[in-house]
Every structure is written in structure tokens, then in C-alpha cells.
Amino acid sequence: MIGGQVDRNQIVRLRAPLVDDGRGNQARDWEKATETPLDGWAIDAGATGEDTTNRDGSSTAYTLRGPLEADIEATDRVRLFGETFHVDGGVGRQPGVTARTSHCIVQLIRWEG
Numbered sequence: 001m002i003g004g005q006v007d008r009n010q011i012v013r014l015r016a017p018l019v020d021d022g023r024g025n026q027a028r029d030w031e032k033a034t035e036t037p038l039d040g041w042a043i044d045a046g047a048t049g050e051d052t053t054n055r056d057g058s059s060t061a062y063t064l065r066g067p068l069e070a071d072i073e074a075t076d077r078v079r080l081f082g083e084t085f086h087v088d089g090g091v092g093r094q095p096g097v098t099a100r101t102s103h104c105i106v107q108l109i110r111w112e113g
Helices: none
Strands: 009-015 018-020 026-028 034-050 058-066 077-080 083-094 103-112
Touching: 034 103, 058 083, 077 103
Parallel strands: none
Antiparallel strands: 009 034, 009 077, 018 026, 034 058, 058 103, 077 083, 083 103
């Protein structure tokens, strides 16, 4: 804690451009994704799970709470603790009474196996 305020974490947002997939559809080109560090995030561990169909499958989840106006979208990916996560669902914006009580909420998930 610094100056009575809780330290916040940095995440890295990955955003891929939309390109033509050769069949007239738009798709994200993750090979050309740009990385942007974003400061001011609280990180809460979420649930883990397993895929009962695929015995080696498991998931890890986190909840991020950051600045209300954070530039993050549902189609972005996030690098956290050296691993890449998908945004699970949309990006929530929770306005509060003051800037200190307003925040952006992002659910992350990563599947392995």
C-alpha cells in the first residue's frame, strides 16, 4: 500500500486487426496483434474447472477491475502472469458515485489441454 491507496497491477491488452479470411469473411489476425500495457487493475482469482469429456482439459479464470474508461473490448485478449487469456463475455462498465467507485469489469478465461 502506498499513501493509503492499494497498489494496482498492469495487464497487457492484445488487439488483433480484422482481415479478410479469403472467403469474404472478417477474422482476427492474431499474428499481427498489437500489445498495449494498461495500468490500474485489481486482479481477483476466479474459479478453475475441468472438461469432463477431455480428461486433460482445464480452465483458469480471473476477474479484472480497472478504470471505467479502460480501452478494452470483448474481442481482445489479455496477457496476465505470462499467460494469454480470452475475455469471457462482454466488458462491464460500473459507474459509481465518484471516479474512485467507478470501474470496468472484465472476466478472463484460459483453457488448456
